[in-house]
Amino acid sequence: MREARVVEIVTELDIVTARKLGRDEAKEIGFNDVDQSRITTAIGELAKNILLYAHAGKIVIEEVEENGLKGIAISSIDKGQGMKDVHKVLEDDYSSTSAGAGLPAVKRLVDLIEIESRVGQGTTIKVVKWLVRV
Amino acid sequence: MREARVVEIVTELDIVTARKLGRDEAKEIGFNDVDQSRITTAIGELAKNILLYAHAGKIVIEEVEENGLKGIAISSIDKGQGMKDVHKVLEDDYSSTSAGAGLPAVKRLVDLIEIESRVGQGTTIKVVKWLVRV
Amino acid sequence: MEQIRKQYKKILSDYIGNQNESDLYIGQNFIKRMIQKNVTPEEVISIHKQALEEVYDDLPDSVLHGYDFLIEVMVHFGLKVQEHQSLLAKQEELRIEMEIATKIQNLLLENEIPKPRSVDIGMISVPLRKMNGDYVHFMHDDERFLSVAVTDVVGKGVPAALCMSMVKYGLDTLEYANSNPSYVLEVLNRTIEKSIDDSMFVSLCYVRYDLSTNVLTWSSAGHEPSLYYDGESESFYDLESKGLLLGILPEAKYTQQDLDLKNGDFVILMTDGVTDFRNKEEFDSREIIKELALANRHLTAQEMCEVIYSELQKLHDFKLEDDFTVVIIKK
Amino acid sequence: MEQIRKQYKKILSDYIGNQNESDLYIGQNFIKRMIQKNVTPEEVISIHKQALEEVYDDLPDSVLHGYDFLIEVMVHFGLKVQEHQSLLAKQEELRIEMEIATKIQNLLLENEIPKPRSVDIGMISVPLRKMNGDYVHFMHDDERFLSVAVTDVVGKGVPAALCMSMVKYGLDTLEYANSNPSYVLEVLNRTIEKSIDDSMFVSLCYVRYDLSTNVLTWSSAGHEPSLYYDGESESFYDLESKGLLLGILPEAKYTQQDLDLKNGDFVILMTDGVTDFRNKEEFDSREIIKELALANRHLTAQEMCEVIYSELQKLHDFKLEDDFTVVIIKK
Ligand SMILES: [Mn+2]
Ligand SMILES: [Mn+2]
Ligand SMILES: [Mn+2]
Numbered sequence A, B: 001m002r003e004a005r006v007v008e009i010v011t012e013l014d015i016v017t018a019r020k021l022g023r024d025e026a027k028e029i030g031f032n033d034v035d036q037s038r039i040t041t042a043i044g045e046l047a048k049n050i051l052l053y054a055h056a057g058k059i060v061i062e063e064v065e066e067n068g069l070k071g072i073a074i075s076s077i078d079k080g081q082g083m084k085d086v087h088k089v090l091e092d093d094y095s096s097t098s099a100g101a102g103l104p105a106v107k108r109l110v111d112l113i114e115i116e117s118r119v120g121q122g123t124t125i126k127v128v129k130w131l132v133r134v
Numbered sequence C, D: 001m002e003q004i005r006k007q008y009k010k011i012l013s014d015y016i017g018n019q020n021e022s023d024l025y026i027g028q029n030f031i032k033r034m035i036q037k038n039v040t041p042e043e044v045i046s047i048h049k050q051a052l053e054e055v056y057d058d059l060p061d062s063v064l065h066g067y068d069f070l071i072e073v074m075v076h077f078g079l080k081v082q083e084h085q086s087l088l089a090k091q092e093e094l095r096i097e098m099e100i101a102t103k104i105q106n107l108l109l110e111n112e113i114p115k116p117r118s119v120d121i122g123m124i125s126v127p128l129r130k131m132n133g134d135y136v137h138f139m140h141d142d143e144r145f146l147s148v149a150v151t152d153v154v155g156k157g158v159p160a161a162l163c164m165s166m167v168k169y170g171l172d173t174l175e176y177a178n179s180n181p182s183y184v185l186e187v188l189n190r191t192i193e194k195s196i197d198d199s200m201f202v203s204l205c206y207v208r209y210d211l212s213t214n215v216l217t218w219s220s221a222g223h224e225p226s227l228y229y230d231g232e233s234e235s236f237y238d239l240e241s242k243g244l245l246l247g248i249l250p251e252a253k254y255t256q257q258d259l260d261l262k263n264g265d266f267v268i269l270m271t272d273g274v275t276d277f278r279n280k281e282e283f284d285s286r287e288i289i290k291e292l293a294l295a296n297r298h299l300t301a302q303e304m305c306e307v308i309y310s311e312l313q314k315l316h317d318f319k320l321e322d323d324f325t326v327v328i329i330k331k
């Protein structure tokens, strides 16, 4: 397994870099074209969230293996404001003013999502997508 | 303007015939590829409804013109059971058992839908799609 | 998935071969089934691309890259479709919740029609949707007085249902069937004005019948006028009143009026759902109700209510547009 | 539409030319905006086809017919996306309706904390969602007795709200603050059992305090046990009771017990939302509440309630999972 790859997210260009790294990694691991697009989309949404809510942070992309199952893990780490209610950000915002996408979309694009957030200290979001969907 | 074209709907093959006539007519009138598909889909749903609920009936396809606006009109005419509550059949069935499509879909595919139904006497549904969407 | 790919390839290559309408029809039916199995649009593009590649081995690179681009952008339509599935599940939960709520609401507002010795009372109340926005409250707790309130909440759904609970609650705490109708309206009006949303009003017709003197005293707050049939003169009179809807002005005043109910007389209380037919300007519903009541005045009050309902339903092609409530008090 | 076609063609041909990630990113952002403008997937395919045709004039017929086929099948995804828009609008309507209902419900259940001379009463009741499934009812209509009912409906949403209206209604019609707690529970139980859905239960703790003798009489129906702090022995006692939840058995019997409230004593009534923390097995919530109450017993009853709420909220990372209600009666 290759080592984790880290992209610092400071400008919109970094979003593209993270997406590219993630897409290459996903291809390498063996994901098909649709899953490559989904993984890349998830990375893009996570990175955009960093810029929007924490201004800076990083995306870590790594291959994972568990019980003989290969997958890709993406972590989004920032030292921003943090969130008071992590449950809420995973719920769909069905109001008419919703911008769409965001974390509810990320949740749909992957198999697992874990959020750790402390108010004032930052947020870490880890998502995993398995090569064979669990 | 060409005269109305009538397709008797008795078997599933007639659905295809009606679709084909409708698609050709729509193309002739000048609808683009997407609208051709939508009009054809609407015709298919109307014809399928005839088979499902009245067993037999007809589809009438004609070019229409109003206030200098060209369009296509499709009528679905049957002598079946009729419907007690025409409002309800136009409402989306959001229940999990919904088969989808049906009249709510037809309504979305066209610009105008009119239903006349008498219990025990049959149903006439007329839809119109304008070349430039009103 | 392999099966799906094979079927898609077959339909697609058939279509490309001869451009028959039947293959488009088959293709659409196939996709409808795929949608029910939660296949997403980006997956369809991917299946399409692969099918084309297998059938034609000389596709230009530009076309293949084009499909990759399409898959990428279609991911967002796929997300919309999945969002729809979630929302449908949520909607289903809500539907079940509303069914339980309706059941509770109906129990909460249940009220038996009193059967006093000297008058005959009938009632019909049919909700347009699941929850009834009309409500009939009977009180007959002593031997002398019998009171009926016919109410209609302006507004629909859960807020209207809660508002109705409040009206019932207010009527119940007034306790005595012998209260003056105008007093009842004034008290209810204050409660509702104080505590309910600004957009929520209630129309109410309150009738108190004195079984010992046969005097019927009535008052009304913005409610559909009741009909009084005088058996002697064989004619109908509207029981009109200028009282404001409940919940508008805190200090609204209501007047009350008496009438003597003689043998052969009857009074019809109703909500506006009985007379309002927006799409049928040609009908004068109140005239029709008079005719129906007159023709059927030999029936019991309950039977009269039911005839009026079924005849009006027929006249309006079974397309009632509001909750429908009729109460008849017949001497 | 012409503008959209031009932009799409530009992004697509850039991508086909160099397969840069940035063009896929730009493409996705472009599509997100298109989706917000209600562009459908079949329209995107049509735009894509036309763009390709304009850039490459030698596309094989098979590819072009393939796009026609794709447009045809994508119509059904387009319908799903449009259905989603309608459902969203319906959801929004419902959201507004629920907001009004919540307002009415809160007004309906509003209840002032009584301020008698000889005891200090505090209360906090925080709903998890918009409608509160906990309810506190105070009665203090004569000078001698003061009663408090703390209730929790099993169930959420509108049905629970309606059920709560019924409980309030039942408590109000019992009228007198001096009723025996066990009698109150038996009457309420019969009403609820008779009239409410089989899946709907209510837990209730009823406490009557005699201001003239300082005797507190309590009874409970399947409710979270109250805590009694005895100032003399500086220790807590659970006020346990084996009474069934209201609404299960029509003839359920309830017992009541007395305790003398001395200066420095207090009683904490609460709902299970205060002690149930499914994800935090390591906490003994009742112990924590005792510690918090002990440490803050010099504060007013109201302040004690607020400290308990804010401390428990912090301990559980602000993730309360149920309606939260605490009432403190402090001598
Ligand atoms: Mn109404
Ligand atoms: Mn009405
Ligand atoms: Mn509860």
Ligand SMILES: [Mn+2]
Pocket: D152, D271, D272, D273, D322, D323
């Ligand atoms: Mn609870």
